[in-house]
Amino acid sequence: MHKELKKMRIVAGKYRSRPIKSVPGEHTRPTADKIKGAIFSRIGPYFEGGRMLDLFSGSGNMGLESLSRGMDHVVFCDHNHHSIRVIKENIHALRADGESAVWKLDYRQALRRCYEEHLCFDLIFLDPPYALENKADILNQISSLGLLKQDGNLIFETAKTEILPNEIHHIKQVKCAEYGITKITYYQNEVKEDA
Numbered sequence: 001m002h003k004e005l006k007k008m009r010i011v012a013g014k015y016r017s018r019p020i021k022s023v024p025g026e027h028t029r030p031t032a033d034k035i036k037g038a039i040f041s042r043i044g045p046y047f048e049g050g051r052m053l054d055l056f057s058g059s060g061n062m063g064l065e066s067l068s069r070g071m072d073h074v075v076f077c078d079h080n081h082h083s084i085r086v087i088k089e090n091i092h093a094l095r096a097d098g099e100s101a102v103w104k105l106d107y108r109q110a111l112r113r114c115y116e117e118h119l120c121f122d123l124i125f126l127d128p129p130y131a132l133e134n135k136a137d138i139l140n141q142i143s144s145l146g147l148l149k150q151d152g153n154l155i156f157e158t159a160k161t162e163i164l165p166n167e168i169h170h171i172k173q174v175k176c177a178e179y180g181i182t183k184i185t186y187y188q189n190e191v192k193e194d195a
Helices: 033-043 061-068 081-094 107-116 136-145
Strands: 051-055 073-078 100-104 121-126 148-159 171-179 182-189
Touching: 033 061, 033 148, 033 171, 033 182, 051 061, 051 107, 061 073, 061 081, 061 121, 073 081, 073 107, 081 100, 107 136, 136 148, 136 171
Parallel strands: 051 073, 051 121, 073 100, 121 148
Antiparallel strands: 148 182, 171 182
């Protein structure tokens, strides 16, 4: 039998206090409410529309919080079939199907598909497995493919021991915060469009 599922909820917005399911087992690390609240207090806390990419979605926790706080649409992506099932269940429970797309792809395939579908995001959230090597490659691909809008925010959740680059092309680190064993690194796309 699985251990008791980690209890999660939407913190704020139109789905406030609604419970969401987590993925059973120890393969996912849901972003804690305290950290989630701190992230959205910095970049929001509410949005007037926009598009988000929730890469390495797990249960869809961060993407659903973004929808609750005003994002128009979220692309949820994970390669684990248990995660995909839970993401879909959470979306259906909140009746957010029309605001969501769910892709079962690894991150390279997902970023390529975003490029091929001409998608560009106001917010990208990355929470890869701590053991994943060369995490800077994800930033490099996002930058090279032009997936983050001008002044768009990219949030990277890692172990606090992880060292990430200060910038890759126009995507620059603007803040870093630690919470126990977790580090949240904030990036922003500072590319300037021609007048």
